[in-house]
Amino acid sequence: MSRTQPQPTPRPEPAATPRRRGRPSRSESADGPAARDRILESAREEFAERGYEKTSVRGIAKAAGVDSALVHHYFGTKEQVFEAAVAAAAAPALGASEAIADGPVDGVGQRLTRFFFGVWENPATRTPLLAVVRSAMNNETAATVLRRLVVAQLLSRISDELELPDAELRAELAAAQLVGTAILRYVIKLEPLASADAEQIIARVAPVVQGHLTGR
Known part of the structure; x- marks a missing residue:
């Protein structure tokens, strides 16, 4: 009569290392x-x-x-993801400092306004900018991120180029004029502004921007 051989005890599988x-x-x-x-x-x-x-x-x-x-x-974090998205969307607008520097000071309003609306009129750059602006209008965290980026990378560059008294305030007022017009035209779509020809808008807004930047 044969004797049953004892079966070896199976070794437990090593525990998976938890993902960090x-x-x-x-x-x-x-x-x-x-x-x-x-x-x-x-x-x-x-x-x-x-x-x-x-x-x-x-x-x-x-x-x-x-x-x-x-x-x-x-x-x-989500805030950092948003900031990265803002930075990518705002990258074309950071060339505004070059738009100011390239030419005489009495034409800076025209150059900056044309550059600004050129970015917004381009569908490829308008879509991510709309995402940023809409989020910032409805959420304080998003607004804080946008302010931090705009102040650090856009307005400070513009004010540095001006070399005039109250340069920071001048740059912020010019930005308020441009951004406010963009929100009414592209986000709220207020008529007849939303349907007006871009050249007509530039012709009317540029002198106001010029006044903010270099006026008395």
Whole structure:
């Protein structure tokens, strides 16, 4: 009569190492810059459609086809994702300082106004700018991020170029004139401003901007 041989006790499988927040797996980060660009584009679309309050990191990740951990890895918090989206959207507007410097001071209002509305009239740059402005109008966190970026990277450059008394206030008043007109035309779509020819708007707004920047 044969004796039954004892079966070896199976070794337990090693426990999986828990994922750390913000540390994506190798497969998730394989796309590198391409994945980062997708996240940024999805963030702009989500903020444009839902606004800051209703947009979530999870929703941005889902739209980009990545895990939420990858969003945290590249950008951090939702506020930081928004700031990155703002920076990308506002990048064309940062050339405004060059628009001021290139030419005589008595034409600075015309150059800046034409540059500004050139950015807004271009559909490729208008769409992300609308996302930023709409979010900032409805949420204080988004507004704070936008103010920080605008002051640090746009208004300070303009005031540095002016070299006039009260240069910072002059730059802010000029910006208020331009941004206010853009909100009425592109966001609120107030008629007849919304349908007016861009050249007509530039011709009327430029002298006012000039007065803010260099007037007595």
